Amino acid sequence: MMARLSGLAVAGFGVLLLAWLIPVHTETVGYGWLRPQTLPRACAVALLVLGLALTIWPGPAGEPGPEVAPGRLAFVVVVVCAGIWAMSRFGFLPVAPVLAALLVLICGERRWAWIALGVGLAPVLSWLVVDVLLNRSLP
Amino acid sequence: MPDLATILAGFGDAFTLLNLAYVLFGVVIGQFVGAVPGIGPVMAMAIAIPFTFALDPLVAISFLVGINKGGLFGGAIPSILINTPGTPDAAATALDGHPLAASGKPGKATRMALYASVTGDTFSDLVLIFLSAPIAILALRMGPVEVCALMLFAFSILAGLIGPSLLRGLVAAVLGVLCATVGLDPEHGTPRFYFGWFELYDGPSLVAVAIGMLAVAEILRRMAAVTRDSQPGAIRVQGDGDDRLSLAEYLSCRFVMLRGAVIGTILGAVPGLGSTAAAYMSYAATRQGDDGGVPFGKGNIKGIAATESANSAVVGANLIPLLGIGIPGSISAALLIxxxxxxxxxxxxLLFENQARLIYGLFGAMLMANLTNLIVGQASLRLWVFAIRAPTSVIFPSALVFCIVGVYLSTGGMFGVALMFIAALVSLAMSACGFPVIVFIIAFFLGEGFERSLSQTLVILNGSSGALLGHPIALVLLAMAIGLAIWLGRGGRGQPG
Known part of the structure; x- marks a missing residue:
């Protein structure tokens, strides 16, 4: 079922490209063999055809990866997203240790020594390498 | 063909103290990340690439090659000691490696893996050194029409061989090419799909996309799966008495290693066929010629020699299509791009014309990395037992912070970091739906060149398909691409790489 749905999603993306994305987000040029819209259009048509083919013949789904809890994954994604936003607003040095600490805790680490290492390792090493050694600025 | 002075100068550049130090550093990192299940050399290479920005090109590429080579052997260590492959390439090594280690000979098993890995790797590096220049000379005689057909042929191989089905592979390849159309188009110079973000005028950053899709996606997935380290206890390496590997035992595997190296080199030279397939194929071939000694699967040393020589031989051979025709044969080759x-x-x-000295420097560094791999592996086997038990709850968050810093450095702003994060989400969605991310990335890397050669092709052919008859090589390549797609679509697939 998932395989067929993914086929439909691919075909839908092809339609979205043809109907909106390509006309609105590419320039219309009236000359030349390969115009700005030519390759994107070809890709969109290919996606539409391949997506429909996948819906009809879903085929094998492939080997499952490591088991992931969707809710947990969503939580991790939100935390990382918030961390990146905070980094762009408040800078790397105040935010990176907090983000690292949160992620270490989310991973289930409860040993103080390891938490301390997780909090300090990457931010301090990054600061040393980028700021001190390479003399370049951090976010 | 470069002259002898250039070749010697290139090798001379490789054998400097600074280069040796970075190769050594790379091999140590590679063996460490290979030994920690779940990280692997690809993720380490992806994270390390932006940090090499400040280095000399040869030193930077040598460092990355060191990580890759170290990681391939490092992956065998947890395979043998805890029956959990550190990298997918080392899965076949566990078949005989772990039983041999469990029978009280972990030192013999890990050393056989190390020597076979270095042997196979050196063999394929030599093939690369001797073959890539002649292939490049042939490739330089090809025009845009032939290059365009060659890329279509490469897409059909990659789509067909990687991932669960040809259709899914083709979708991933098309998405990759589509993603490469973001930015200025090569013929008219007009912007496409930039959504008001001027940072996208040059297209999405290769580094941000590669790190996002390969490293960050995997880190997010692992963090969502990890609860607490629960690695089984590793077998301790003693390396004395019967646990040593004798010269006679090593020599008894010479034909097995040679066969493994040949299989790995051939499979590595074909884009899309990975080292996992090479290891299993070599193991199957060795098992067929069972000489009645220790049964395979029960700790036969030839089983380890077969798999490790084959999977390591893929590394050098992967660079043959990259350096010869500009098409990456694997994800690590794509990262090198x-x-x-x-x-x-x-x-x-064109590298052999414009940067011959650098290329021969790279070849020298590869040979040096093999020797370093041998020395570091020999000296630090006992140390990597601790790496196996390193807490992933600390490693993955740290790796994520390094990814953010690396992409910020490489792209020069937080836009690249945001792009990396979006690429990670796309990668997670693609993996969940069974679309091969590796095909997407390679197609994305090749997309810009493909559009340029397609544009030149259409101009040369003046839009007439009949004019293709004047390009027999392109016709043969197109026929092979179509034939391969039909054959693979009907189920004529081997083991995915």
């Missing part, structure tokens, strides 16, 4: 591009070098056959 982004390293080349960071330093302003365009991979492909």
């Amino acid at each position: 982004s390293a080349f591009k960071i330093h302003g070098i365009q991979p492909g056959p």
Whole structure:
């Protein structure tokens, strides 16, 4: 079922490209063999055809990866997203240790020594390498 | 063909103290990340690429090659000691490696893996050194029409061989090419799909996309799966008495290693066929010629020699299509492309004309990395037992912070970091739906060149398909691409790489 749905999603993306994305987000040029819209259009048509083919013949789904809890994954994604936003607003040095600490805790680490290492390792090493050694600025 | 002075100068550049130090550093990192299940050399290379920006191109690429080579052997260590492959390539090594270690000979098993890995790797490096220049000369005689057909042929191989089905592979390839159309188009110079973000005028950053899709996606997935380290206890390496590997035992595996190296080299030279397939194929071939000694699967030393020589031989051979025709044969080769591009070098056959000294420097560094791999592996086997038990709850968050810093450095702003995060989400969605991410990335890397050669092809052919008859090589390549797609679509697939 998932395989067929993914086929439909691919075909839908092809339609979205043809109907909106390509006309609105590419320039219309009236000359030349390969115009700005030519390759994107070809890709969109290919996606539409391949997506429909996948819906009809879903085929094998492939080997499952490591088991992931969707809710947990969503939580991790939100935390990382918030961390990146905070980094762009408040800078790397105040935010990176907090983000690292949160992620270490989310991973289930409860040993103080390891938490301390997780909090300090990457931010301090990054600061040393980028700021001190390479003399370049951090976010 | 480069002259002898250039070749010697290139090798001379490789054998400097600074280069040796970075190769050594790379091999140590590679063996460490290979030994920690779940990380692997690809993720380590992806994270390391932006940090090489400040280095000399040869030093930077040598460092990355060191990580890759160290990681391939490192992956065998947890395979043997805890029956959990550190990298997918080492899965076959566990078949005989773990039983041998469990029978009280972990030192013999890990050393056989190390020697076989270095043997196979050196063999394929030599093939690369002797073959890539002649292939590049042939490639330089090809025009845009032939290059365009060659890329279509490469897409059909990659789509067909990687991932669960040809259809899914083709979708991933088309998405990759579509993603490469973001930015200025090559013929008219007009912007496409930039949504008001001027940072997208040059297209999405290769480094941000590669790190996002390969490293960050995997880190997010692992963090969502990890609860607490629960690695089984590793077998301790003693390395004395019967646990040693004798010269006679090593020599008894010479034909097995040679066969493994040949299989790995051939499979590595074909884009899309990975080292996992090579290891299993070599193991199957060795098992067929069972000489009645220790049964396979019960700790036969030839089983380890077969798999490790084959999977390591893929590394050098993967660079044959990259350096010869500019098409990456694997994800690590694709990552090397982004390293080349960071330093302003365009991979492909022209490298032998414009950057011959660098290329022969790279070859020298590869040979040096093999020797370093041997020495570091020999000296630090006992140390990597601790790496196996390193807490992933600390490693993955730290790796994520390094990814953010690396992409910020490479792209020069937080836009690249945001792009990396979006690429990670796309990668997670693609993996969940069974679309091969590796095909997407390679197609994305090749997309820009493909559009340029397609544009030139259409101009040369003046839009007439009949004019293709004047390009027999392109016709043969197109026929092979179509034939391969039909054959693979009907189920004529081997083991995915």
